[in-house]
Structure formats: C-alpha cells, structure tokens
Amino acid sequence: MGADSRDGSPPREEGELVRQRREKLARLRDAGRDPFRITRFERTHLAAEIRDGFESLEGSEARVAGRLVAQRRHGKATFADLQDVSAKIQLLFRVDRLGEERYRGLNDLDDGDLLGAAGTVLRTRTGEITIAVSDFTLLAKALRPPPEKWHGLRDVEIRYRQRYLDLIANEESRRIFTVRSKVIRSLRRFFDERGFLEVETPMMQPVPGGALARPFITHHNALDIDLYLRIAPELYLKRLIVGGFERVYEIGSVFRNEGISTRHNPEYTLLEAYQAYADYRDMMELVENMVAQAASDALGSVQLAWEGHEIDLSPPWRRARMFELIEDAAGVAADQLETAEQAREVCKRLELPAEENLALSTMLNNIFEGLVQPSLIQPTFVTDYPTAISPLAKARADEPKMAERFEPFIAGIELGNAFSELNDPEEQRRRLAEQAQSRAAGDLEAHPMDEDYIRALEYGMPPTGGLGLGIDRVVMLFTGAASIRDVILFPHMRPPAGG
RNA sequence: GAGCCGUUAGCUCAGAUGGCAGAGCACCGGACUUUUAAUCCGGGUGUCCUGGGUUCGAAUCCCAGACGGCUCACCA
Numbered sequence: 244m245g246a247d248s249r250d251g252s253p254p255r256e257e258g259e260l261v262r263q264r265r266e267k268l269a270r271l272r273d274a275g276r277d278p279f280r281i282t283r284f285e286r287t288h289l290a291a292e293i294r295d296g297f298e299s300l301e302g303s304e305a306r307v308a309g310r311l312v313a314q315r316r317h318g319k320a321t322f323a324d325l326q327d328v329s330a331k332i333q334l335l336f337r338v339d340r341l342g343e344e345r346y347r348g349l350n351d352l353d354d355g356d357l358l359g360a361a362g363t364v365l366r367t368r369t370g371e372i373t374i375a376v377s378d379f380t381l382l383a384k385a386l387r388p389p390p391e392k393w394h395g396l397r398d399v400e401i402r403y404r405q406r407y408l409d410l411i412a413n414e415e416s417r418r419i420f421t422v423r424s425k426v427i428r429s430l431r432r433f434f435d436e437r438g439f440l441e442v443e444t445p446m447m448q449p450v451p452g453g454a455l456a457r458p459f460i461t462h463h464n465a466l467d468i469d470l471y472l473r474i475a476p477e478l479y480l481k482r483l484i485v486g487g488f489e490r491v492y493e494i495g496s497v498f499r500n501e502g503i504s505t506r507h508n509p510e511y512t513l514l515e516a517y518q519a520y521a522d523y524r525d526m527m528e529l530v531e532n533m534v535a536q537a538a539s540d541a542l543g544s545v546q547l548a549w550e551g552h553e554i555d556l557s558p559p560w561r562r563a564r565m566f567e568l569i570e571d572a573a574g575v576a577a578d579q580l581e582t583a584e585q586a587r588e589v590c591k592r593l594e595l596p597a598e599e600n601l602a603l604s605t606m607l608n609n610i611f612e613g614l615v616q617p618s619l620i621q622p623t624f625v626t627d628y629p630t631a632i633s634p635l636a637k638a639r640a641d642e643p644k645m646a647e648r649f650e651p652f653i654a655g656i657e658l659g660n661a662f663s664e665l666n667d668p669e670e671q672r673r674r675l676a677e678q679a680q681s682r683a684a685g686d687l688e689a690h691p692m693d694e695d696y697i698r699a700l701e702y703g704m705p706p707t708g709g710l711g712l713g714i715d716r717v718v719m720l721f722t723g724a725a726s727i728r729d730v731i732l733f734p735h736m737r738p739p740a741g742g
Numbered sequence: 743g744a745g746c747c748g749u750u751a752g753c754u755c756a757g758a759u760g761g762c763a764g765a766g767c768a769c770c771g772g773a774c775u776u777u778u779a780a781u782c783c784g785g786g787u788g789u790c791c792u793g794g795g796u797u798c799g800a801a802u803c804c805c806a807g808a809c810g811g812c813u814c815a816c817c818a
Binding site for chain 1: 752754766768776780810812813815
C-alpha cells in the first residue's frame with residue numbers, strides 16, 4: 244500500500260497522479276480561474292429531477308452541479324457523467340457549441356472534480372437523458388484521484404477509515420445510510436403521532452445504570468468527579484415518567500466498554516421509549532407496528548429478503564416463552580431441565596459446554612443462544628426472562644421467578660429488550676442491593692445502586708411499559724448489511740499505523 | 743483477549759518451485775462530433791505494511807511487530 248492511502252498520517256511523497264492534478268490547478272490559478280475562490284453556484288435542478296421530469300423539461304435550460312465521475316472523449320465532442328446527491332446525469336460538451344477555447348478547458352478537468360454546468364436538456368440518439376453544455380465552471384479541484392469507477396472501493400479498512408471515499412465510490416453504501424436516515428425519521432414520526440415527547444437525557448452520568456454493561460469512565464475537571472458515558476438512558480427516562488411526562492422517547496448514542504464484533508460497536512444508537520399505564524404486552528404491539536412502519540417507510544415493503552429467507556414484518560409477530568423454546572430445542576420437557584445435573588446431561592447430548600462448574604442458568608442460556616436464537620428468523624417476541632437477570636423489570640404476579648420481559652428477535656438477531664417496568668421502590672431497592680453485592684464481588688456488569696432513582700420511585704411511578712431497540716441492528720436487517728460497521732458512518736477503529 | 747486469513751501502482755487484483763515487479767481501470771501523449779466500463783495506437787507512474795534474519799539473490803522463506811477481516815469469548 245503506497246504513500247498514505249490507508250492511514251491518517253500526513254502524505255509522504257506524492258504520487259504522479261497527484262502531481263499532475265496540482266499542476267492543472269496551478270495553471271488554472273495562473274489564468275485567474277482558481278476554482279477555490281468560487282463561493283456558490285446557482286443550481287436549478289437535481290439530476291433525478293431532470294430524469295424524472297424529462298417530458299416537460301426537454302429542450303429547456305438547466306443548471307446542474309456535482310462530481311465528475313466519468314469522461315468519454317471523442318475528439319470534438321465529449322461525454323461526461325455528473326453525480327449529484329440524487330443521481331447521475333450525462334453531460335455533452337461539443338466544440339461547436341462551446342467554442343475552441345472553452346472546449347480546451349476540458350483538459351483542466353479530472354474525474355473527481357466538482358463541476359457546475361449549464362445547458363439544454365435533451366435525449367441523445369441512444370436514449371440517454373443529457374445536458375448539452377453551453378457553459379461550465381470548475382467548482383473545486385480534486386487533487387487526489389477517486390477510487391476506480393467499475394469495481395468501486397472494496398478495501399474495508401479504507402471504506403471505514405475514509406468513509407467519504409466509500410460514499411463517493413459505492414452506491415450501496417449511500418443506499419444504506421439513506422435507509423438509516425429514513426428509519427430514524429420514521430421512528431420519530433411514529434412516536435410523535437402517538438403523543439410521545441422526544442427528550443434528551445445526560446450522556447455523562449454519575450451512576451452508569453439502566454443496563455448491565457461496563458461503562459467508559461471520564462473525568463470532569465471543575466467538579467473533580469468521575470463521570471460515566473451512559474450505557475442506557477433508561478433511569479433518566481423513567482424519572483420523567485415519574486415527573487408526569489407519560490410518554491417519552493429518546494434516540495441517541497450509548498457507550499459500552501466491551502468487545503467489538505460484526506454485531507457490536509462500542510458506541511451505538513439506542514431507541515428507548517416509555518409509556519405510562521402500559522405493560523410489556525403493549526410494548527410488543529408498539530414494537531411490531533413501529534418496525535413494520537419503519538420498513539414500509541424506508542424500504543417500501545414489510546417483506547425482507549434475508550439470506551434466502553423471506554422475512555415478513557407485518558404484525559402480529561409470534562410470541563413464545565423462552566423456556567418453551569429451550570424445551571423444544573433441547574427436545575425435553577421442562578421438568579428435565581430443573582437441575583444443573585439434568586441440564587448438563589442435555590448439554591452433553593447437544594454438544595454444548597457441560598463443564599462441572601457451569602451454573603444451570605448459564606447452560607440454559609447456552610442452549611438458547613446456540614440452538615434457539617439462530618432459528619428465530621421470522622419476527623419473534625421471546626418472553627419471560629428470569630427475574631434474577633432483570634433487575635429493573637416487574638416480576639410476573641403468577642410466577643415471580645419470571646419477569647414481564649421480552650426481547651424481539653429477527654433473522655437470529657436480538658434487536659432489543661423491553662419490560663413492564665418495576666415501579667415498587669422497596670422491591671427495586673432490594674434488587675439493586677443484590678446487584679450491588681454482585682458488583683462488590685467482582686461482577687463489573689452488575690447494576691450499581693442508584694439512590695436518587697429509588698427516591699424518584701418513592702414519589703410514585705405509574706405502571707409503565709418500557710422498550711429499548713438497537714437501531715443499528717434494525718438497519719442491518721433492513722439493508723442486509725453483514726457487519727454493524729457497514730451501518731455506522733464512522734465506526735471505531737484502532738489508530739492507524741504511524742498515525 | 744484467542745485462533746485463522748489478509749496487506750503488491752491512485753483503485754480492483756495476478757505474481758508455483760527464491761532469480762529484471764505485472765494486468766485491467768485510472769493517468770500521460772496521439773486519433774476520433776452521440777458515447778455511456780467508448781474505441782484504436784504508444785507510455786508503467788511502485789517504501790511489494792514495518793523492522794530484523796536466512797541467502798550470491800527475498801514480494802516470495804524464517805522471526806517479531808502494525809493494521810484490517812472472519813470465527814470464538816463478553817455483550818445489544
């Protein structure tokens with residue numbers, strides 16, 4: 244890999260291609276035509292507007308601007324493709340229309356340059372909608388050549404580190420981030436239409452609560468206190484429910500100091516929503532309607548093609564109790580999974596870890612993650628998680644060991660987490676005290692005690708349903724992206740070598 | 743954190759057995775007034791990721807390191 248193509252360090256020796264482009268720029272400046280002195284360009288149409296409105300635009304004048312992405316020179320006529328935010332459009336330069344001198348100005352242009360052009364809308368004899376250029380202006384010189392036009396930019400490291408190049412070169416990448424934006428817009432509209440208030444709560448928190456995860460630690464100098472980047476906004480949003488905002492939601496980054504994988508980025512986008520006087524069943528209806536709406540808005544369909552499967556997002560989604568799914572997968576009845584010894588035998592048979600020191604809950608979880616989860620292709624709400632691992636969720640009245648909680652799965656991916664919120668302050672205190680004990684015993688992901696949160700509950704929180712949804716994963720599902728990094732514009736990377 | 747794989751021209755990629763560093767696109771020069779991966783003729787523009795080592799000789803073999811990808815582990 245030559246020069247500075249993949250790291251962030253200053254360029255070393257410049258290549259021939261860059262040198263040539265600098266010389267062209269210098270010539271333009273010497274001629275008093277420095278493109279970087281231009282401040283604006285009056286554009287009348289986007290490329291897509293000309294394409295879509297061709298019938299009424301044919302023969303009229305248009306002014307377009309964008310990036311020059313291809314040139315086809317034929318002596319006294321030249322075709323070029325101009326890419327703007329909406330689409331590509333072909334330009335036709337003819338010496339008899341531009342004059343010798345302006346036509347020679349094409350020699351100053353390179354692929355990658357930003358160009359403004361004015362001309363007449365027409366269709367060539369091969370049917371291509373084209374602007375026959377009467378005047379053009381270089382609006383910015385690209386001193387570095389763009390990636391190759393046919394193969395695009397494949398190198399994933401450069402695609403992530405220099406996302407602008409990925410976006411220039413790869414239509415699919417532009418599509419993914421457009422879908423992402425549409426999904427988020429759809430979610431906002433969905434909640435706004437249902438009377439939810441969008442709020443912003445602290446990203447830096449003195450107590451990192453609302454989830455079970457390791458936080459990033461930072462320091463506030465003036466206050467001389469450590470703060471934690473939030474792992475979830477949950478406890479603040481529920482304080483707002485106490486305050487009387489009966490429906491609130493927040494879409495924003497959360498930060499978890501954990502491993503990176505195709506499904507995990509240390510910084511990711513979480514949607515959380517809380518609705519007073521509702522429970523986890525209401526949250527299920529909310530989720531299935533919301534995701535179906537988002538797919539419809541962003542993709543125009545509630546059917547998704549996913550690795551050979553047709554996924555149908557239309558409500559209602561399947562509901563299934565976690566233990567029933569485990570029983571089915573393990574091929575045994577519930578009473579055969581009540582002790583660690585029984586579970587160990589089952590795990591052995593299923594070729595899952597079965598060491599002597601494994602706890603019952605760990606083995607059940609392994610069965611779920613190993614056998615059940617990959618099979619949950621069609622949308623499924625998995626319900627009834629153990630209360631012991633759900634410290635903020637209300638326990639089932641008829642079965643206190645189980646929480647009123649569910650996680651939505653699609654395409655084998657866990658998309659979120661939701662429950663009937665625990666609003667009994669005394670019970671909440673007991674649960675967090677237990678967690679704090681585990682924490683003291685070394686479990687860095689146990690939930691910390693939060694006295695102010697409990698105090699808030701003591702003022703009275705209505706019964707409330709709450710929801711968290713991983714937006715990045717939804718976008719992965721919608722776009723078929725294989726890695727979460729493909730749906731995050733600037734994913735975290737190790738600093739480049741020599742940078 | 744572990745295992746496996748990768749890193750060669752601006753980009754996409756070839757380079758068995760160690761023996762002058764290659765192709766396509768891009769670029770430069772020339773021809774060409776309706777092409778659209780334009781075509782035709784001519785031209786190779788390079789820290790072969792980095793640092794050691796083996797060797798007469800290393801892109802190639804060995805060691806160490808950097809960065810990336812995948813799988814696993816932790817997690818959403």
